Amino acid sequence: MSEGSRGDEVLAARRAKLEALREAGIEPFALRFPDATPAGAVREAHGALGPDEVTETRVRVAGRIVLFRRQGRLTFATLRDRTGEIQLFISRDELGDGYEVTKLLDLGDWVGAEGAVMTTKKGELSVRVASLTVLTKTLRPLPEKFHGLRDVEARHRQRYLDLIANPEVAERVRQKAAVLAAIRRHLDRRGFVEVETPVLQTVPGGGMARPFLTHHETLDIPLYLRIALELFHKRLLVGGLERVYEIGRTFRNEGVSTKYNPEFTMLEAYQAYADYEEMMDLVQGLVLASADALGSRRVIYQGVELDLDGEWPRRTVVELASEAVARELSLDTPIEDLRALCRERGLEPHDGWGAGKLILELFEKLAESQLMQPTLVKDFPREVSPLARPHRDDPRLTEHFDLIMGGMEIAPAYSELTDPDEQRARFELQRERASAGEVETHPFDEEFLVALEHGMPPAGGLGLGIDRLLVVLTDAPSIREVILFPTLKPEER
Numbered sequence: 001m002s003e004g005s006r007g008d009e010v011l012a013a014r015r016a017k018l019e020a021l022r023e024a025g026i027e028p029f030a031l032r033f034p035d036a037t038p039a040g041a042v043r044e045a046h047g048a049l050g051p052d053e054v055t056e057t058r059v060r061v062a063g064r065i066v067l068f069r070r071q072g073r074l075t076f077a078t079l080r081d082r083t084g085e086i087q088l089f090i091s092r093d094e095l096g097d098g099y100e101v102t103k104l105l106d107l108g109d110w111v112g113a114e115g116a117v118m119t120t121k122k123g124e125l126s127v128r129v130a131s132l133t134v135l136t137k138t139l140r141p142l143p144e145k146f147h148g149l150r151d152v153e154a155r156h157r158q159r160y161l162d163l164i165a166n167p168e169v170a171e172r173v174r175q176k177a178a179v180l181a182a183i184r185r186h187l188d189r190r191g192f193v194e195v196e197t198p199v200l201q202t203v204p205g206g207g208m209a210r211p212f213l214t215h216h217e218t219l220d221i222p223l224y225l226r227i228a229l230e231l232f233h234k235r236l237l238v239g240g241l242e243r244v245y246e247i248g249r250t251f252r253n254e255g256v257s258t259k260y261n262p263e264f265t266m267l268e269a270y271q272a273y274a275d276y277e278e279m280m281d282l283v284q285g286l287v288l289a290s291a292d293a294l295g296s297r298r299v300i301y302q303g304v305e306l307d308l309d310g311e312w313p314r315r316t317v318v319e320l321a322s323e324a325v326a327r328e329l330s331l332d333t334p335i336e337d338l339r340a341l342c343r344e345r346g347l348e349p350h351d352g353w354g355a356g357k358l359i360l361e362l363f364e365k366l367a368e369s370q371l372m373q374p375t376l377v378k379d380f381p382r383e384v385s386p387l388a389r390p391h392r393d394d395p396r397l398t399e400h401f402d403l404i405m406g407g408m409e410i411a412p413a414y415s416e417l418t419d420p421d422e423q424r425a426r427f428e429l430q431r432e433r434a435s436a437g438e439v440e441t442h443p444f445d446e447e448f449l450v451a452l453e454h455g456m457p458p459a460g461g462l463g464l465g466i467d468r469l470l471v472v473l474t475d476a477p478s479i480r481e482v483i484l485f486p487t488l489k490p491e492e493r
Contacts, residue, residue, distance in 0.1 A: 010141055017104040018137050026101065028137035033112040036062040040083030042117060043125060051123040054116055061086055061127055062112040062135060064164070065105065075102045076126075079111070082170075087126040088113050094130060101132060110136035156486050172482055175294055176470055180247060182293035183267060183286055183464075190282075192243040192269060197232035199225060199249065205448060206230030206387070208430075208440040209252040212262075225251035229268040230387065230461065231448045234416065238456045242272035247466065258478040259408055262487045265466040270416070274460035276388075276399040279413040280376050283403050283462050284312055287374065287410075287469065294473055301406045301472050304372045314401075316379040321359045324366035331355045331381065331396050338362075352436045356381020356396070369407040377402045386426040386442045388414035403464075406472040413462035420452035 021028045037059045046055065066085070067078035073092040078085050092099040094115075105111065112133040118126050143154075143161055155162040155169075162169050184194065202221065204211035206228025216223050229246050236244050250266040267286075271278065288308055291297045297308040322329045325341050338358035342349045347365055349358055360381060371377070378401035379391055388398035399415035417423050427444045434441040470482040480486040 014139050021104050026134055028134055030135045033062045033135055036060045038083040039081050039086035042086055046117050046125060049119045051119055052121045054118040057117045059117055060114045065107055065109050068107050087124050088129050089126040090129045108138040108142045156480055157488055159484055172474055175474055178293040179290040182289045186286055186289040187245050192245045195244045195246050197229055197246060201226050203443050203445045205445045208442050210254055212251050212253045227252050233268055233270045234456055235451045237270055237272055237459055238451050238454050245269035261479050261483055267464040267466055270459055270461040272457040272459045275415040276401055276413055276460055279460040279462045283411045283413060291473060299473055301475050306373055312374045312376050314376045314378055317363050317377060318359060320367040321363040324362055329359055354383050356383040360384050368404055371404040372407055374405040377404050386430055387417055389417045408468050410468050411462055411464040416459045416461050418456045418458060420449055423452055424449055
């Protein structure tokens, strides 16, 4: 018999049981099952019971059947809910004619049960079922040997099966929720206000990335999914909201890899009267709060122990690029020398790149991936940082830093540019580079310039990639492991 035929038989058998339930007057898709006690709470309250004990405590439990075996007049079913597992001890003697329903149950079905807490002769904590309720009849079986579901594509495409088969997936969901709550607490305690800004934008500003384009039919205008939250937050600073943050979905029409997903979660926060030094302290506090929420400031990522305590190194882009090529570099290094260094290392410099962009390319391609311990990489060249304030000591640089951890950029941050004339000149430079053929440049945003002309206070701002942070803190092999439904190419059917 072919695999397809066997599958069809399994589906038919389950549908037959569905009809048998209905014929027996049993609703196979229940409306509700109130007042169920979580399995974890039952275990916590009765974990000290010895073998073969029956208590007078009655509980109601509900969940999915993940193990199921019949032994004559007894049926044992392991029930899983959000807090753990509990065994159901189902006997014909206890249920009488109601025991017949067990013949219509399958692995994967959802049931509710009520009965006394007990232990079996082998000491397994159980509920001695006095009443059994079918909550949902499952029409498709769990995957073959579902506890071993490991095909990465299948796991990401059918995350619901992944959650059933691999408990660590649900744990990452809880970890992400804990980190988001910790970040909100950290910012709320410091007087930040959580805000919401547009996802659909007429100008996709705040970063240099290729946006997704759509069209609004009624207004007959193009709109873009946001690539960053920044420019609307700065408008709020102009309006007098001095400390704001937002945790929101962000979209970039770029490659898919272990570090990139087109849709991801970003925190952005802006603080009036602060600079990038204060943002370094803030981002370190946010990361430590996140690690504390997960239980430890010592993290193992890809076999390397990361120690988040203590002072984080603060290094410049030029220093790190120089170390990577074993030669002292500066913004005065001849352009042709920098291009030659790039080519020697397999990089392909664009004809229009200046010294700053070439040095950044050397840093990003040769040094960044080697920075496993948290490192604050600062003082980016002005030509690659169109929204940051010129450096107080060298106007060819900007007060821009990136937190690099686990070899990835986790959080860029700036002393923000508040001079509208300087911002206009930066936008003009970006427009020239776009005209020269560069794909990732910052678009010109006249409305934002008008807002800046109304006066924005000095400020520091940061963006923190929540998903990448979770990758490092939970030792995930890919960003897809911390995004419940990552972007995938549609499956051919």
